Amino acid sequence: MASRIHSLDKQSGSLLNRMLIFALPIMAMNILQLLFNAADMVVVGRFSGSEALAAVGATGSLINLIVNLFMGLSVGTSVIVAQDYGADKPDAISRSVHTSIAVSAISGVIVMVAGLALCEPLLEYMGTPEDIIDLSVLYTRIYFIGLPASMVYNFGAAILRAIGDSRRPMYYLTITGIVNVILNVFFVVVLHMSVKGVAWATVISQYLAVLLIMLCLFRSDGAIRLRPHLMRIDRHKLKDIVKIGLPAGLQGLLFSISNVLIQSAINSFGSVMVAASAAARNVEGFVSTAMNAYYNAAITFTGQSMGARRYDEIDAIAKVCAVLIFATWILLGGATLVFGRSLLGFYTSNPEVIELGMLHMKIMMAAYFACGTMSVFPGLTRAMGYSMLPMLCTLIGACLMRIVWLATVFTWYPTVIVLFMCYPVTWSLAALGQVGSFFYARRQVRRRAILESGLAEGAT
Numbered sequence: 001m002a003s004r005i006h007s008l009d010k011q012s013g014s015l016l017n018r019m020l021i022f023a024l025p026i027m028a029m030n031i032l033q034l035l036f037n038a039a040d041m042v043v044v045g046r047f048s049g050s051e052a053l054a055a056v057g058a059t060g061s062l063i064n065l066i067v068n069l070f071m072g073l074s075v076g077t078s079v080i081v082a083q084d085y086g087a088d089k090p091d092a093i094s095r096s097v098h099t100s101i102a103v104s105a106i107s108g109v110i111v112m113v114a115g116l117a118l119c120e121p122l123l124e125y126m127g128t129p130e131d132i133i134d135l136s137v138l139y140t141r142i143y144f145i146g147l148p149a150s151m152v153y154n155f156g157a158a159i160l161r162a163i164g165d166s167r168r169p170m171y172y173l174t175i176t177g178i179v180n181v182i183l184n185v186f187f188v189v190v191l192h193m194s195v196k197g198v199a200w201a202t203v204i205s206q207y208l209a210v211l212l213i214m215l216c217l218f219r220s221d222g223a224i225r226l227r228p229h230l231m232r233i234d235r236h237k238l239k240d241i242v243k244i245g246l247p248a249g250l251q252g253l254l255f256s257i258s259n260v261l262i263q264s265a266i267n268s269f270g271s272v273m274v275a276a277s278a279a280a281r282n283v284e285g286f287v288s289t290a291m292n293a294y295y296n297a298a299i300t301f302t303g304q305s306m307g308a309r310r311y312d313e314i315d316a317i318a319k320v321c322a323v324l325i326f327a328t329w330i331l332l333g334g335a336t337l338v339f340g341r342s343l344l345g346f347y348t349s350n351p352e353v354i355e356l357g358m359l360h361m362k363i364m365m366a367a368y369f370a371c372g373t374m375s376v377f378p379g380l381t382r383a384m385g386y387s388m389l390p391m392l393c394t395l396i397g398a399c400l401m402r403i404v405w406l407a408t409v410f411t412w413y414p415t416v417i418v419l420f421m422c423y424p425v426t427w428s429l430a431a432l433g434q435v436g437s438f439f440y441a442r443r444q445v446r447r448r449a450i451l452e453s454g455l456a457e458g459a460t
Helices: 015-048 050-057 060-071 073-086 090-125 133-145 147-162 167-190 194-219 235-267 271-307 313-338 340-347 351-365 368-383 388-407 416-459
Strands: none
Touching (some): 015 167, 015 271, 015 313, 050 194, 060 073, 060 090, 060 133, 073 090, 073 147, 073 235, 073 271, 073 368, 133 147, 147 194, 147 271, 167 194, 235 271, 235 368, 271 313, 271 340, 271 351, 271 368, 313 351, 313 416, 340 351, 351 368, 351 416, 368 388, 388 416
16 A cells, blocks of 8 residues: 555644645645746846846746646646545556556656747747747747756645645655756856846756655555656556546646736736736736645545545545635735835846836735635635636636636727736636536546445445
8 A cells, every 4th residue: 555654634623733744845836836937937036137037937827838848747646646545546546647657758758859849939929028939939949958857846745745745845845946046046147147047946846856755655565655667658647647637737737827828918018017917927826826826735535535435535625615705815916015025026126017016016916815726615615626627717717717808808808907807807706606516426426436335235
């Protein structure tokens, strides 16, 4: 059986406490990642100017567009390994682990090649301002060299989280993040490499991260241990992972397409607006990253409950998720608005950039509870085995409606405020759909449980 030394004891303490114990290391890990990313932008913005800051900020939507399809497969890994772990099936866990790592390595190479080939024409298509396009292309091309490492790391971290171990990925990210910050300062401040320095610092830290996660899996006890001679793609496990992960990846891809279109609209307002939006999104990320931790908790706890056939726990998990989303929105969202100007001041001293960034954050934070609901509830639904529903809700409620908004409302009233309003409106629509999908999946699971119970009684 997979080692329980680092995994979460699913039976001790209240559900809220257990989910927090699991989610807090992920939250800390994600916040550390944001701090390290923020350090990238602070260093380049302070020491290389607002154009360099805008150049890095303009690439985020494009990178996510190319990466998210394959990253979604790691969600399938989390769900399948969690279900196998809950059902106490060590052989199935081992096959899932080796299949996942093999798939991640292949996917990483594919994404790297696609990114290197497509980044320049796509950035041009997005209308990236002429004064930053060359720097944006340079940053993106270097960044994609690190994608194979990033892909394998994310799948490896998904395996650890699936058995309840959210601490070791946090430790590894802390180490590599510190290295990233040191290299940022050295490359940008000492060697004056500007955007190129930030990109290479990121690539080096990504390969250090994958080295640490692979050593962890090689040295692990039990079913999650990675053995080179077992490294192959199991057809049945791949099918299970793709069944859950592909819709999640398509959701991320479609979401990224809508964000690329919004980024194109932001680009139309010039490099100052691009810099303001990039800095504001970086600050807002501290709220969204907490929501992401609850998403991972929802997948792991629901997946393990499904594997152990403890279907009655699912409602309680959903209620805890809703409470955590609301509390995070009030506490972190409120703090973001209170300290927003000071936080933006770390990125730039340009008052116009700071004012536009505050406008961005005020509009976003007003409806961030909906964003959290839209982000977290798909974890519950996917862990129950229904991955298409969340994808369709995101496709219609967020992606399609954003395109409609840009083509109609923003075209009629092409202002910054109307553009930013696109987010809360579509978050709210998608959130309603995700909650409805959860209730549908839960009802189906209950029916299945009743049927299984009736068959068991009939057999006796």
